[in-house]
Amino acid sequence: MTYIMLKIENLHAEVDGKPILKGLSLTVNAGEVHAIMGPNGAGKSTLGYVLGGRPGYEVTEGSVMFDGQDLLALEPHERAAAGLFLGFQYPVEIPGVSNVQFLREALNAQRKGRGEAALSGAEFLKLARAQADALAMPQDMLKRPVNVGFSGGEKKRNEMVQMGIIGPRLAILDETDSGLDIDALRVVGDGINRIMRGEDKAVLLITHYQRLLDYVKPDFVHVLADGRIARSGGAELAHELEREGYGAVAA
Amino acid sequence: MTTLVLPARNEEAWRWADLSRLPALAEAAPTAIRPEPRWIGLGGPHLVFVDGVFDAAASDPGRVALGAVDAATGHPLGRLATGEGWTLTLAADAVADPVEIVHIATGGASHLPARIALADDAVAHVVETFIGAGWSNRLTAISLGRSARLMRSVRLLQDSGFVSLRDEVRVGEGASHVAIMLGAGGADSRIDAHIDCIGEAAFAEMGGALLTRGKQRQEAAVVVRHSEPSGQSRQIWRAVAADASTASLAARVEVARDAQKTDGEQSLRGLLLQRSATVNLKPELEIFADDVKCAHGATVGELDARALFYLESRGIEPARARALLTRAFVADALDRIGEEKVRETFAADADAWLAGL
Numbered sequence: 001m002t003y004i005m006l007k008i009e010n011l012h013a014e015v016d017g018k019p020i021l022k023g024l025s026l027t028v029n030a031g032e033v034h035a036i037m038g039p040n041g042a043g044k045s046t047l048g049y050v051l052g053g054r055p056g057y058e059v060t061e062g063s064v065m066f067d068g069q070d071l072l073a074l075e076p077h078e079r080a081a082a083g084l085f086l087g088f089q090y091p092v093e094i095p096g097v098s099n100v101q102f103l104r105e106a107l108n109a110q111r112k113g114r115g116e117a118a119l120s121g122a123e124f125l126k127l128a129r130a131q132a133d134a135l136a137m138p139q140d141m142l143k144r145p146v147n148v149g150f151s152g153g154e155k156k157r158n159e160m161v162q163m164g165i166i167g168p169r170l171a172i173l174d175e176t177d178s179g180l181d182i183d184a185l186r187v188v189g190d191g192i193n194r195i196m197r198g199e200d201k202a203v204l205l206i207t208h209y210q211r212l213l214d215y216v217k218p219d220f221v222h223v224l225a226d227g228r229i230a231r232s233g234g235a236e237l238a239h240e241l242e243r244e245g246y247g248a249v250a251a
Numbered sequence: 252m253t254t255l256v257l258p259a260r261n262e263e264a265w266r267w268a269d270l271s272r273l274p275a276l277a278e279a280a281p282t283a284i285r286p287e288p289r290w291i292g293l294g295g296p297h298l299v300f301v302d303g304v305f306d307a308a309a310s311d312p313g314r315v316a317l318g319a320v321d322a323a324t325g326h327p328l329g330r331l332a333t334g335e336g337w338t339l340t341l342a343a344d345a346v347a348d349p350v351e352i353v354h355i356a357t358g359g360a361s362h363l364p365a366r367i368a369l370a371d372d373a374v375a376h377v378v379e380t381f382i383g384a385g386w387s388n389r390l391t392a393i394s395l396g397r398s399a400r401l402m403r404s405v406r407l408l409q410d411s412g413f414v415s416l417r418d419e420v421r422v423g424e425g426a427s428h429v430a431i432m433l434g435a436g437g438a439d440s441r442i443d444a445h446i447d448c449i450g451e452a453a454f455a456e457m458g459g460a461l462l463t464r465g466k467q468r469q470e471a472a473v474v475v476r477h478s479e480p481s482g483q484s485r486q487i488w489r490a491v492a493a494d495a496s497t498a499s500l501a502a503r504v505e506v507a508r509d510a511q512k513t514d515g516e517q518s519l520r521g522l523l524l525q526r527s528a529t530v531n532l533k534p535e536l537e538i539f540a541d542d543v544k545c546a547h548g549a550t551v552g553e554l555d556a557r558a559l560f561y562l563e564s565r566g567i568e569p570a571r572a573r574a575l576l577t578r579a580f581v582a583d584a585l586d587r588i589g590e591e592k593v594r595e596t597f598a599a600d601a602d603a604w605l606a607g608l
């Protein structure tokens with residue numbers, strides 16, 4: 001049975017007093033994959049940060065309902081516990097905190113928020129190793145400090161390992177495909193399908209390229225331009241954009 | 252104590268110190284409040300001093316001798332420590348079990364001298380813990396013979412009062428002196444050391460982490476002097492200041508004209524958890540030799556907002572995210588402790604401090 005997972009209505013948001021999102025509306029049903037494309041600076045990452053609750057990204061108008069609750073009323077960690085996952089365009093390096101420690105804390109904090117028991121160290125390691133294997137990430141990278149010294153592609157892969165461990169209900173993936181080599185793109189595409197395909201899950205896939213959409217077939221494609229959804233369509237819209245560019249299609 | 256003569260604040264080496272509470276603390280009487288010693292449990296000799304007095308019933312001193320101590324100094328606080336104290340002497344090639352010392356203060360003042368003398372190739376490990384309330388003033392004279400090695404770990408966990416340490420160290424040829432300090436209690440403190448590398452290829456390290464909160468003031472003032480060639484020194488200090496507290500780090504390296512090929516590293520970093528807190532950093536180099544390598548860095552900053560959001564976006568609560576990043580900030584200073592059990596205990600003390608924020 002489908003239901004509305006995410007409902008964004010007339011969202012306005014500004015950063016440092018500068019309006020970036022200017023009346024964005026979007027509805028995502030459970031079981032769907034939506035691709036968001038659009039020119040540089042259009043506000044795609046801003047949308048992800050606003051949904052994630054990043055400080056400094058101020059909502060001035062509009063509403064966002066996630067699973068029937070007011071997403072904007074929640075703190076970032078509460079949004080995560082509610083099932084939201086933000087895959088960063090630029091994953092952050094955190095020296096001195098290991099990947100395993102970070103992810104175990106994260107998972108157990110979310111479980112606590114949902115009233116579930118914490119995983120033991122051994123249970124967690126088993127889960128983490130399985131996810132790392134599934135995404136072809138070497139085991140030793142789990143022990144390394146979060147993203148420190150990782151290549152651009154390794155950071156993106158690490159985001160997907162995190163998503164696999166956490167198992168969110170709604171993933172907003174901000175250019176997870178950029179920086180990936182051809183093989184990694186397929187591995188990550190398969191990972192997204194494996195982790196996020198399901199009738200009680202949904203994905204917002206922010207991307208510039210058709211390539212990833214060959215692996216993760218979107219149900220809808222939207223063009224985000226100047227802070228709004230300028231056009232929406234099916235999977236074929238991405239092909240059209242690739243052929244003709246934003247200028248022609250979204251104008 | 253009849254007259255307490257304290258250094259004036261206009262003396263450069265004491266510019267960040269606030270010793271104004273010491274005269275009252277010097278006159279304060281001990282109380283009956285005696286916290287239980289906090290042992291790490293290293294299985295070797297262990298000693299308890301209560302207000303500077305050896306508690307034989309609670310101790311097993313092993314090779315550590317009690318009584319008059321061969322230590323003298325002109326240092327304004329160190330010179331107060333003239334009475335009986337403890338001495339660890341190791342003959343050539345001796346390897347001692349780790350020595351654990353707990354200093355319990357019940358509210359009064361105590362001035363305790365100590366001496367660690369390691370002959371050639373001897374190896375020792377000494378861990379000290381300060382708990383309770385009052386003024387604990389210590390003078391520790393250390394001499395390391397050729398290729399001797401000393402690992403010293405000191406944690407300041409007094410709930411209130413003042414802890415002042417003065418270390419005077421002579422490091423012989425090829426010898427290694429490593430001292431790691433953790434200030435994670437509620438007392439004010441002054442960690443003060445002069446380390447003389449008097450032998451060729453001597454290694455001297457002193458560093459650690461000072462965590463301050465409330466109106467607390469903690470500081471470290473360390474001078475390392477290289478007088479012979481090919482020596483190495485490291486001073487890796489981290490200061491974390493919350494609320495309206497002040498943490499100060501002054502680290503100085505002196506390289507004499509003959510001390511060619513000296514390799515000195517100073518890394519002083521401060522983290523302000525609130526803008527109302529203060530971190531003072533003063534890295535100093537005084538180099539008279541021409542062929543030396545001395546790296547020094549000093550930075551003060553706040554927690555990385557991007558990293559905080561990254562952690563929180565994965566479900567970690569804000570307070571915990573701040574603690575994780577703060578803990579990571581002090582990690583490289585505490586990771587220098589060689590003994591795993593000691594290192595983990597110090598890390599747990601730092602965690603406990605963070606959890607109490």
Ligand SMILES: Nc1ncnc2c1ncn2[C@@H]1O[C@H](COP(=O)(O)OP(=O)(O)OP(=O)(O)O)[C@@H](O)[C@H]1O
Nearest residue numbers: 015016018020038039040041042043044045046047
């Ligand atoms: N702190 C800030 N102050 C002012 N403008 C900002 C700030 N942060 C972002 N912006 C602006 O917001 C706009 C949207 O940025 P955003 O990162 O959301 O774009 P994007 O669609 O993700 O672009 P890209 O495809 O290049 O990733 C840009 O014009 C950017 O310069």
Ligand SMILES: [Mg+2]
Nearest residue numbers: 044045046089
């Ligand atoms: Mg972007």
